[in-house]
Amino acid sequence: MGLLFFKLALAAYLISTLGYVVSLLIRRVLVAKVSTGILLVAFLLHTISLISRFIASGSLPIMGIHDTLSLFAWILCGIYLILQLKTKTRVLGAFISPVAFLLMIVASVGLEGSVSLPDILKGGLVTAHITLSVAGEALFALASCAGAMYLIQDRLIKYKTIGSFSRLLPSLKDLDKINHICLLWGFPLLTLGVLAGSIWARTVWGSHWQWDPKQIWTLTAWLLYALLLHQRLAIGWKGHRVALFSLLAFILLLIGFIVEKLFFTTVHNFL
């Protein structure tokens, strides 16, 4: 059941991505509107697949790299769909839906095999740790998407190459606002996620900190975002610089994630 809906959701993400690509090529808002609708369908199918996996396994489907990626894609879409209601930023979907689709592809690779978890990875704190961290990082992903779009739009306006593409992108103000909202929400979520993880680490391993590569990397990212948020709120950074910073910070976060997956053994091996 869960698998069927997962595959349906995957297909819907693909269709929505293609729809957005077409809408960008022929520059028609109607196509983008339909694509948003399909993305909503994909999100709902995805939700059903998550719920049925939860019912089947009895625990939240957040363990293991595949579940985490799928959760990541789900949160990303959820946040985008909420933002879509509040701001005129439909084109953001054209950036979100391919990301969600790719995440789902990777997530689908080993989905059939169930992950056997050691007992120490079961418990409310672990669940809180993973959910909060993934939600925080999904918000950062969205902030970086908005940042990338901001940089494109900024460049189009600065270099006086206003065309129909620029018309499709949201205004700089809206993109900056999305970036701001995502940072503002993502940061406390990641902070809480990290705290939950460290408290749980203390109960299991007797110490908050294990010099685990993932811990080091996440702390670096956390510090970067703390700096960014400080610059934004206290110094008054806005627009171009914030967009660039948040895009770079997220790329760094991604590189860290991949490098650590490929070359290190960590206590986070299950994620």
Added chain:
Amino acid sequence: MNLILLGMNHKTAPLDIRERLSISCEEGIRSLRELMHIPGIEGMIYLSTCNRVEVLAQTTDTQEAAEQLKSFIFGHGNLSREEMNRCLYMYRDDEAVRHLFRVTSSLDSLVMGEPQILGQVKDAYRQAVENQTTGIILNKILHHAFRVAKRVRTETGIAANAVSVSFAAVELAKKIFGGLKGKTVLLIGAGEMSELAARHLISQGIDQILIANRTYARAMQMAEEFHGTAVAFDHLEETLRNVDIVISSTGAPGYVITAGMVSTALHRRKNRFLFLIDIAVPRDIDPAAGDIDNVFLYNIDNLQDIVDGNIKNRGQEAEKAEAIIEEEVMKYTRWHNTLEVVPTIVSLKGKAEGIVRGELEKSFSWMQNMTSEERKNIEILVGSIMNKILHDPIISLKEESQDYGVMAYVAALRRLFKLEE
């Protein structure tokens, strides 16, 4: 259809002729009433803008009404016969409908796609309704025209592209700030172009307008005109901190705003976006200011380039719009044809017969015991009841069909019995 549309626009008539006609007709209501007295005219709408004068009339006899209308215009517009024949165009029936649809959708405008014309047509319609010069047909056509205009606007890019420098400036400002509500604009120097741009910005909801001029008295005078505030010319740097959009058009030989001033101001304003429009020649704003983050600098040539690009783009969109117009004219014609008496009678009878047949079939299923003769009698009975009920309406309709007021009956009948399509 008995529709006739007479008019002249910026393509067919020079300004002075349009002016003469428009002023003499500008007595509006009075002339509308007078026009209604022309024999053969059933209803009419009169539209007058600075680019066109149009009269759309529903007539009983197109030929006669056209002549009468022409001589009315001839008499009132102080036009010579020769001028009138040269400048006036006349469309009939579906051509008139098509022309109205094109005008309302801004395909016939001087600046194609400009949004004002729709409002002007709506005003003209309102005036006609208030004077009770429209009937069922004109109401339908006008409502249809408004729908077409909306369709053209949403389905084609025709209205999306700014084709004047000041529209381009507004469009850019929206790309940067989202909306213009609550924003402040600073006008430096005076000039037709900058005033036009300022007016456009104000019409888009700009909150506050500041005016700086080398001669303070002139600034005060302009401030009064724009309901703005005059600011001192030597305090530009401080002023830059609090404004969002700057339009500069002084005749100064050097830069009025330097990159250093912008940079300082931006720091003070916590990097809020600043949109600088330099329409002066020689330039007023140091081009280096445009390289600063969150500052967007456009000069007159940049804006003109955008406009040129948009005009090129507009041609393609216009073709799509024309296709929509054709489709809608056809839809309208189809609706209009249903107003003929005969098809209405046919569909009324058809509907009644359908109901009778359906009900009989339902009832026969529980009248199993009846003989076929009894059933036949019931069929005859029901059929004759139906014919009796329909008899009077159909006869009256046929009688009315000699009269021009029949359209109202037909339309009412179609609506009451839900015979649409």
